Amino acid sequence: MALEKITMPQLGESVTEGTVSNWLVKVGEEVNKYDPIAEVLTDKVNAEVPSSFTGEIKELVVKEGETIAVGEVMCTIEVEEMNKKSTQQAIAEEEIPEIKNESNQESMKKRYSPAVLRLAQENDIDLEQITGSGKGGRITRKDVEKVIQNGGLPQMGHVSQPKSTITSALLNTSTNLKINEGDIEIPVTGIRKTIAQNMVRSKHEIPHAWMTIEVDVTELVSYRNKIKGDFQDKEGFKLTYFPFFVKAVSEALKKFPQVNSTWQNDKIIQRKDINLSIAVAVEDQLFVPVIKNADEKSIKGIAKDIHDLATKARNHSLSVKDLEGGTFTINNTGIFGSIHSMGIINHPQAAILQVESIVKRPVIINNMFAARDIVNLCLSLDHRILDGLVCGRFLAFIKERLENMNEDNINIY
Amino acid sequence: MPIMSYIQAITLALREEMLRDDKVFILGEDVGKKGGVFRATDGLYDEFGEYRVLDTPLAESAIAGVGIGAAMYGMRPVAEMQFADFILPAVNQIISEAAKTRYRSNNDWSVPITIRAPYGGGVHGALYHSQSVEAIFANQPGLKIVMPSGPYDAKGLLKAAIRDNDPVLFFEHKRAYRLLKEEVPDDDYVLPIGKADIKREGTDITVITYGLCVHFALQAAEKLAEEGISTHILDLRTVYPLDKESIIKAASKTGKVLLITEDNLEGSIIGEVAAIIAENCLFDLDAPIMRLAGPDVPAMPYAPTMEKYFMVNPDKCEKAMRELAEF
Numbered sequence: 001m002a003l004e005k006i007t008m009p010q011l012g013e014s015v016t017e018g019t020v021s022n023w024l025v026k027v028g029e030e031v032n033k034y035d036p037i038a039e040v041l042t043d044k045v046n047a048e049v050p051s052s053f054t055g056e057i058k059e060l061v062v063k064e065g066e067t068i069a070v071g072e073v074m075c076t077i078e079v080e081e082m083n084k085k086s087t088q089q090a091i092a093e094e095e096i097p098e099i100k101n102e103s104n105q106e107s108m109k110k111r112y113s114p115a116v117l118r119l120a121q122e123n124d125i126d127l128e129q130i131t132g133s134g135k136g137g138r139i140t141r142k143d144v145e146k147v148i149q150n151g152g153l154p155q156m157g158h159v160s161q162p163k164s165t166i167t168s169a170l171l172n173t174s175t176n177l178k179i180n181e182g183d184i185e186i187p188v189t190g191i192r193k194t195i196a197q198n199m200v201r202s203k204h205e206i207p208h209a210w211m212t213i214e215v216d217v218t219e220l221v222s223y224r225n226k227i228k229g230d231f232q233d234k235e236g237f238k239l240t241y242f243p244f245f246v247k248a249v250s251e252a253l254k255k256f257p258q259v260n261s262t263w264q265n266d267k268i269i270q271r272k273d274i275n276l277s278i279a280v281a282v283e284d285q286l287f288v289p290v291i292k293n294a295d296e297k298s299i300k301g302i303a304k305d306i307h308d309l310a311t312k313a314r315n316h317s318l319s320v321k322d323l324e325g326g327t328f329t330i331n332n333t334g335i336f337g338s339i340h341s342m343g344i345i346n347h348p349q350a351a352i353l354q355v356e357s358i359v360k361r362p363v364i365i366n367n368m369f370a371a372r373d374i375v376n377l378c379l380s381l382d383h384r385i386l387d388g389l390v391c392g393r394f395l396a397f398i399k400e401r402l403e404n405m406n407e408d409n410i411n412i413y
Numbered sequence: 414m415p416i417m418s419y420i421q422a423i424t425l426a427l428r429e430e431m432l433r434d435d436k437v438f439i440l441g442e443d444v445g446k447k448g449g450v451f452r453a454t455d456g457l458y459d460e461f462g463e464y465r466v467l468d469t470p471l472a473e474s475a476i477a478g479v480g481i482g483a484a485m486y487g488m489r490p491v492a493e494m495q496f497a498d499f500i501l502p503a504v505n506q507i508i509s510e511a512a513k514t515r516y517r518s519n520n521d522w523s524v525p526i527t528i529r530a531p532y533g534g535g536v537h538g539a540l541y542h543s544q545s546v547e548a549i550f551a552n553q554p555g556l557k558i559v560m561p562s563g564p565y566d567a568k569g570l571l572k573a574a575i576r577d578n579d580p581v582l583f584f585e586h587k588r589a590y591r592l593l594k595e596e597v598p599d600d601d602y603v604l605p606i607g608k609a610d611i612k613r614e615g616t617d618i619t620v621i622t623y624g625l626c627v628h629f630a631l632q633a634a635e636k637l638a639e640e641g642i643s644t645h646i647l648d649l650r651t652v653y654p655l656d657k658e659s660i661i662k663a664a665s666k667t668g669k670v671l672l673i674t675e676d677n678l679e680g681s682i683i684g685e686v687a688a689i690i691a692e693n694c695l696f697d698l699d700a701p702i703m704r705l706a707g708p709d710v711p712a713m714p715y716a717p718t719m720e721k722y723f724m725v726n727p728d729k730c731e732k733a734m735r736e737l738a739e740f
Contacts, residue, residue, distance in 0.1 A: 013537065113700060114696045116699060118697075
């Protein structure tokens with residue numbers, strides 16, 4: 001025996017519910033299939049509902065006068081089990097197993113919709129760095145919108161990747177300047193263009209910060225003045241102040257290797273070699289040849305390198321080898337009489353030091369005025385790598401070295 | 414505010430317009446004494462008499478033709494086709510005359526007729542009582558086709574159709590007649606023809622549809638909301654001419670669009686909607702435009718299983734909407 005349900009039939013088009021006005025059977029009554037069991041009222045018709053089964057009425061679910069929706073149960077009826085089960089089985093057997101076509105998790109990763117491409121372009125977003133939430137790893141419009149809403153991608157990562165297209169785009173300012181009579185138009189080519197690109201790139205990518213210290217180099221000046229004549233006679237080239245600064249800086253870099261480093265994607269690389277780039281200006285051109293392993297060289301050795309590199313620069317005979325491998329830059333801005341400047345870091349290094357003019361100034365020592373030789377050292381630093389603390393110590397170390405350079409403890413050779 | 418079924422809203426709209434303007438009259442098969450086979454004109458014959466609620470012969474071409482003639486003479490006829498399926502004998506009158514008279518007469522004549530017809534399936538009505546016929550008329554400039562999705566819209570739009578100075582085809586879903594009930598104000602309000610309506614605000618996917626399918630989509634959206642899928646639903650209301658601005662706006666909002674009709678897929682209204690979106694929204698689209706419609710089979714079958722296979726229903730809507738959301 002099995003319990004079956006008789007439901008409210010659809011009594012005409014547009015009819016969605018019916019009211020049982022009269023039950024024609026009682027609980028426990030035996031009915032044959034097609035026997036009328038109830039009178040049903042709709043707003044279109046009055047009709048008798050026939051039984052769908054032969055069996056015994058078990059329960060009248062709906063009371064007389066009650067309205068129910070089409071398909072809802074009116075009453076239950078107990079029938080003899082016969083065909084019902086077998087048809088159900090047949091249906092079950094016919095159910096076709098669903099073929100699961102699990103697509104590759106990442107198969108849609110690089111299929112970009114027009115909306116996604118447009119948003120990425122307009123907001124300068126690298127789609128490679130977004131994880132897609134769509135089917136097969138697809139990046140959806142919402143994924144991109146979320147990134148934009150959160151203020152774009154974190155900037156780490158693609159900073160030190162070559163981005164010549166961006167920098168060259170940045171070089172092209174869109175303003176159309178008016179050319180007046182007598183103005184000269186100079187096409188930007190060659191080295192000028194390279195300089196421009198490097199500067200834009202460095203300034204665009206590196207968050208610069210600056211620090212300046214004052215160094216008293218009176219003793220160094222008197223010492224150098226004392227020996228410069230002899231030195232030139234002996235070595236055949238001038239002894240400038242610059243090698244002393246280079247020496248002090250290379251010693252400082254040995255002590256503070258953090259400064260001798262470079263930003264690389266998600267890591268910072270600290271260089272073992274201390275190769276100091278020095279800026280050499282030749283008319284409209286700027287070269288930054290490199291003093292290799294400056295920490296291993298004497299002041300004379302450094303002076304020799306500087307002399308050679310500057311000569312080569314002036315003769316336009318610098319080789320690629322002379323220019324590559326720099327880990328830190330020292331810029332001798334003092335040559336031009338500058339007393340303060342803010343250098344642009346030589347990408348991808350972490351910092352640049354400007355050595356300004358040595359100027360005689362009145363300073364107070366032991367509550368007395370004294371005429372001293374003072375020099376400013378200006379440091380530009382990559383604030384992603386370096387902070388004020390380490391740079392302060394770095395500069396203090398240099399200051400200490402320079403102020404203690406005197407006849408007694410300098411060894412040029 | 415009284416709760417009203419879809420058909421009660423239709424009857425009320427007719428009655429209000431007949432009370433307001435004595436040029437409004439009804440003609441059709443069984444609309445008088447019987448009050449219509451669906452009871453849409455119930456009580457109007459008794460209230461307004463045989464000269465304003467006309468029982469006509471079983472001749473759809475004549476119903477449309479007489480209505481067009483009366484309209485050209487300044488009357489406001491509301492012609493009823495007993496079933497949209499039976500409108501075909503009247504197509505020549507509607508397309509050749511009603512749609513074109515204003516244009517042909519250089520604005521001297523107009524045809525302010527409203528032609529009402531119950532359409533749609535899912536009522537066990539089989540071949541001749543289940544069809545959707547809107548696509549037949551949807552490339553005939555001069556015609557307007559209105560297909561309200563619920564009782565409130567039905568009343569406001571039918572009143573607007575009757576007051577419109579040009580022919581309006583007004584298709585009512587016969588399953589909606591007694592299935593859908595909502596609050597309908599008994600005051601005199603009119604809704605604009607030619608304007609789509611946002612039935613639900615959402616951010617993940619956009620569903621654009623009309624008629625009873627709006628109801629299905631709303632049901633599915635309710636379920637999907639529990640899964641965190643947010644659905645934006647635009648009810649076209651007027652399927653010809655289409656409200657392009659609203660379509661573009663709704664499609665651009667989410668970039669993922671599902672179009673639903675219970676008509677046969679090919680050549681249906683939603684094909685034109687898809688074209689509008691493709692022309693205007695390319696750079697906002699985040700997924701291929703998706704369509705859910707009846708199969709390209711000649712007519713709604715009679716057998717319940719077959720009818721179920723043919724008809725759009727909430728489950729099918731839900732499945733398609735989820736698929737689109739996951740894309």
